[in-house]
Amino acid sequence: MTEHTELTSAMTPNGAPHASTPLDSPIEERLRVAELKLRVIQEISQLLTAKMSFKDVLGAIVERTKTLMGCERATLYRLVPEQNLLVADLSTNQDSTRIEVPVGQGIAGAVITDGREINLKDAYRDRRFDPATDKRLGIHTTSILCVPIKDQAGAFLGVLEASNKIDGYFTPDDAGLLNAVASQSGIVLRNSELFVQAFERNLQLAEANGHVEARKVEVELLLEIEHAAAVARNLDEALPGILKPVVARYPTDLAAVFLLNPARTGVELVASAGTIDLDVTRQRLTLARSLPWIDALLSDVPRPDDEALRDAIIASPLGAHFADTETIANAWDFPIRRGADPVLGVLVIINCPSPDDRAPHHGMHQAHRILSSVAERIALAATLAHALDEERKAERLASIGTALSGVVHDLRTPLTIIAGYARSMEREADRDKRVGHRDIIKRQIASIQEMIGEVLDFASGRSEVLLRRVFVRELIGDIEILLGPDLAEHGVNLAIEMIYKGAVKADPKKLMRVFANIIKNAREALGGPRPDDAAPPTITLTVESEGDMVCFCIRDNGPGFPAELEGRLFESFATHGKGHGTGLGLAMARKIIAEHEGTLTATSPTDGGALITISLPAA
Numbered sequence: 001m002t003e004h005t006e007l008t009s010a011m012t013p014n015g016a017p018h019a020s021t022p023l024d025s026p027i028e029e030r031l032r033v034a035e036l037k038l039r040v041i042q043e044i045s046q047l048l049t050a051k052m053s054f055k056d057v058l059g060a061i062v063e064r065t066k067t068l069m070g071c072e073r074a075t076l077y078r079l080v081p082e083q084n085l086l087v088a089d090l091s092t093n094q095d096s097t098r099i100e101v102p103v104g105q106g107i108a109g110a111v112i113t114d115g116r117e118i119n120l121k122d123a124y125r126d127r128r129f130d131p132a133t134d135k136r137l138g139i140h141t142t143s144i145l146c147v148p149i150k151d152q153a154g155a156f157l158g159v160l161e162a163s164n165k166i167d168g169y170f171t172p173d174d175a176g177l178l179n180a181v182a183s184q185s186g187i188v189l190r191n192s193e194l195f196v197q198a199f200e201r202n203l204q205l206a207e208a209n210g211h212v213e214a215r216k217v218e219v220e221l222l223l224e225i226e227h228a229a230a231v232a233r234n235l236d237e238a239l240p241g242i243l244k245p246v247v248a249r250y251p252t253d254l255a256a257v258f259l260l261n262p263a264r265t266g267v268e269l270v271a272s273a274g275t276i277d278l279d280v281t282r283q284r285l286t287l288a289r290s291l292p293w294i295d296a297l298l299s300d301v302p303r304p305d306d307e308a309l310r311d312a313i314i315a316s317p318l319g320a321h322f323a324d325t326e327t328i329a330n331a332w333d334f335p336i337r338r339g340a341d342p343v344l345g346v347l348v349i350i351n352c353p354s355p356d357d358r359a360p361h362h363g364m365h366q367a368h369r370i371l372s373s374v375a376e377r378i379a380l381a382a383t384l385a386h387a388l389d390e391e392r393k394a395e396r397l398a399s400i401g402t403a404l405s406g407v408v409h410d411l412r413t414p415l416t417i418i419a420g421y422a423r424s425m426e427r428e429a430d431r432d433k434r435v436g437h438r439d440i441i442k443r444q445i446a447s448i449q450e451m452i453g454e455v456l457d458f459a460s461g462r463s464e465v466l467l468r469r470v471f472v473r474e475l476i477g478d479i480e481i482l483l484g485p486d487l488a489e490h491g492v493n494l495a496i497e498m499i500y501k502g503a504v505k506a507d508p509k510k511l512m513r514v515f516a517n518i519i520k521n522a523r524e525a526l527g528g529p530r531p532d533d534a535a536p537p538t539i540t541l542t543v544e545s546e547g548d549m550v551c552f553c554i555r556d557n558g559p560g561f562p563a564e565l566e567g568r569l570f571e572s573f574a575t576h577g578k579g580h581g582t583g584l585g586l587a588m589a590r591k592i593i594a595e596h597e598g599t600l601t602a603t604s605p606t607d608g609g610a611l612i613t614i615s616l617p618a619a
Contacts, residue, residue, distance in 0.1 A: 029173075036068060036177055044184035057192045058089070061185050065162060068181065069145070069174060072164035076149075076185070077101060077108045079158045086112060086159060090137070099133060106130045107146050108159040115156070117147040117179065121169045145170035149182045151190040160185060218370055221249050225377055235385035239271030239378065246374055247273045250367065252352045254278065254321075257378060258287060259336070259345035260298070265289050267298075267345050274350075276321050291316055297335055298343050309333065313350070322350075332368065334375035336382065344382050347375040413516040414444035420485050440481065450509060465507045465595040469619040472501055472543050472550070478512060479541070483519050492523050492537045499544040503619040506596055511616075514589045514600075515554075518612050521586075522556040525610065545618060549598070552614040560604035 043064055058076055065074035077086035077099075086101040086108050104113045110128050111118055123129040123141045134141055146161040160182045162170065170178075228241030243255050254274040258267035269285035272278040278285060287294050293312035310328045313319055322328055329351050336345040349371060421437040428434050476496055487494050519539060526537035535557055542553040586602065593600040598616040605611050 039068075044181065044188055054192050055089070057188060061160075061181070061188065065160060065178070065181050069162040069170075069178060070166050071143075071145075071162045071170075072166065073139075073162070075099075075108075075161045075163070077112075077159040077161065078189075079103075079112060079156055097137065101130075106133075107144055108161055111146045111148050111159050112156055115148055117175055118144065119146075119170050119175055120144045123163070143169050145174055145178055147175070147178050147182045149186045149189065151186045157186050157189050217249070218366065221245055221370065222373060222377075225374060229377060229381050232381075234388075235270070235381060238381045238385070240273065242374065242378060242381065243271055243273035246371070250349070250352050250371075251275075252349055254348065254350040256318075256348045257336070257345065258285075258348065259382060260343070261286075264298075267294060270345075276350075278321065285317060287316055287318065293333070294346070297333060297346050300335075300343070313348075318348070332371065334372050336375050336379045338376055338379045338383060341379070341383075344379050347371065347378060411448060413513070413520055414447045416486055416520075417441075417482055418444045420489060424485065444482075447509065447512075465510060465592070467505045467507055467596065469503050470506045470508050470511075471503045472498060475504075475506075475508065475511065475515075476541070476543070478508075479515055479519070482512070483516060487519070487523055487539070490523055490527060492526050492539060494519075495538055495540040497540065497542040499542065500550055501543075502545070502550070504550045504616045505619045506616055510592050511596070514592050514614065515552075517586070517589050518554050518614075522554065522558065522610065522612075525558040526556055546615070548618055549615045550618050552616070553611060554614070555605075555609055555611045557609045560608060560610045561602065 044061065058078075062074045062076050065076075066072075075088050075090065077088045079085075080087055084103045086103060088099040088101075090097040090099060101109050103109050107118055107120070107123070107126070107128055107130075118128075120126050120129070121143055123144045124131065129141070129144075131141075141163050143165045144161060144163045145165075146159055148156055149158045149160050151157055160178060162174075162178055165174070224245040225242050228245065229238045232238035232241055239257050243257070246252075247255050252274050254272065254276045256272040256274075256278055257270050259270050260266075261268055266286055266288040268287075269278060289295050289298060291312065293309060293316065309331045313328065313331050314322060332349040332352060334347040334349070335343045336347055337343045352367060352371075418441050421440050425434050425437045428437065476498060480494065480496070484494060519541075522539050526539070537557065539554065539556045542551075542555070544551055544553070586600075590600045593614055593616070596616055598614065600612065600614050602610070602612045
């Protein structure tokens with residue numbers, strides 16, 4: 001062990017001043033003690049940067065303590081919390097001796113329990129002292145100075161003990177000096193422990209079976225596999241991505257992934273790589289569970305050895321791709337599973353190169369371990385893919401439910417129009433007008449059929465907005481024809497102000513559903529009791545342009561939006577004051593307008609009423 005700092009020549013080996021340096025006053029004595037404390041801190045601090053093992057660090061602390069305290073022996077006990085023990089390793093010329101002291105017993109055990117130093121002139125006169133160690137080591141202890149060792153956070157790390165002061169007894173100044181050593185030793189011990197733990201952990205990762213290069217290759221392979229699995233969009237992409245680096249490292253004839261079918265009656269080929277072509281796009285190779293080899297694998301019973309496994313493979317449909325047993329040098333199978341979870345399938349490796357072949361850094365044991373990890377990663381990919389599929393199905397069902405709710409909500413408008421015009425046809429004597437009413441009813445029936453078609457398209461993954469050039473006059477005309485009679489029947493006036501008379505980019509049928517929902521909501525809001533002097537219930541539709549956008553402003557002179565819905569108007573199922581309302585109207589309207597690349601806003605103007613503004617791109 002190399003010492004990094006030497007004491008000055010002004011001191012004897014036990015830390016006392018030479019006879020040539022007389023102490024003239026107590027001040028000089030205190031100065032000497034202060035210098036010693038400083039030197040202790042400097043010496044112990046240098047151990048933080050010394051390239052020493054943890055054992056050598058402990059030995060260096062003990063040797064410095066012995067020298068600086070001027071005593072025959074120094075002992076450092078490390079606390080082992082999980083065993084409730086203090087442990088010291090004593091090295092002598094003959095051998096190494098380990099001392100174990102239970103916390104709470106002996107002088108060291110009492111110090112760690114009470115957290116206070118102990119200074120004894122005669123150890124044998126203290127009932128806490130255990131002479132068994134003296135008898136074991138063949139020594140005799142007289143004086144003892146023992147202090148606790150703590151880290152920066154105040155946690156106990158052990159005890160530092162000095163025994164048999166050479167020139168008398170341990171003084172309070174000695175106690176201060178030993179506490180200084182213990183304080184700095186705590187920092188050194190904690191950092192050394194952390195360094196050793198980190199080093200050993202890294203060493204374990206880097207040195208598989210003592211081969212650093214092999215471990216490096218293994219880590220690189222597993223990282224490549226992890227990256228391939230992480231970037232894949234689905235299982236069909238993940239599995240070939242996992243197998244590709246495997247066959248690059250182990251140039252096998254075949255690496256194949258077989259997964260259990262839903263009925264768990266056998267396994268199906270889902271991915272393969274290697275020199276033998278098992279293209280899953282052209283064939284779905286199936287291995288029945290009745291095969292002893294497959295059943296043994298999936299049932300967690302001991303599987304056959306390599307030779308029996310080769311014969312089993314030759315006897316299976318997989319064997320059709322090999323001439324005979326002699327063409328299979330080795331055959332491995334690995335269960336695809338995560339921990340104790342059920343087996344999901346099997347990873348088959350046929351003719352993996354031997355350690356002395358093209359993969360010299362990998363022994364058979366290590367290759368087995370790596371491929372087992374690959375099989376476990378395949379199990380994770382399969383599990384995640386299944387969970388993702390289930391989540392997508394659930395999301396699709398939820399979305400279909402939402403779409404159905406919206407269609408059911410929107411069906412009310414054409415049904416209301418149909419009912420209104422049907423009643424008018426009963427009272428209408430003019431044949432031409434009845435024909436007009438009939439045409440409107442037919443259009444609404446077609447609209448209902450289109451809504452049903454939208455739900456079916458959505459369920460099959462097809463949903464789109466068909467934008468085209470639509471003139472504003474055409475839209476306003478349809479609104480007046482379709483919604484006018486219902487508004488008139490409820491005593492609501494519809495006022496149109498067309499400042500802009502150009503065209504917009506829109507899907508007219510879906511846009512008409514938006515106007516029908518909004519105007520119907522406004523009509524219902526105007527249906528309540530009104531003061532005698534109030535203006536007649538009116539809905540005003542104003543069309544004007546703002547830059548590249550066309551604004552449709554729908555305003556009523558009703559009570560405005562309720563305060564309870566402030567900030568929630570466009571949330572699904574947000575409704576107020578309507579016993580038959582679903583709360584989907586504005587939510588669906590905003591979604592449709594967003595698909596038109598437009599915006600929809602709702603406000604309650606200060607002078608009363610409610611205002612909804614739809615902005616669409618001009619055509």
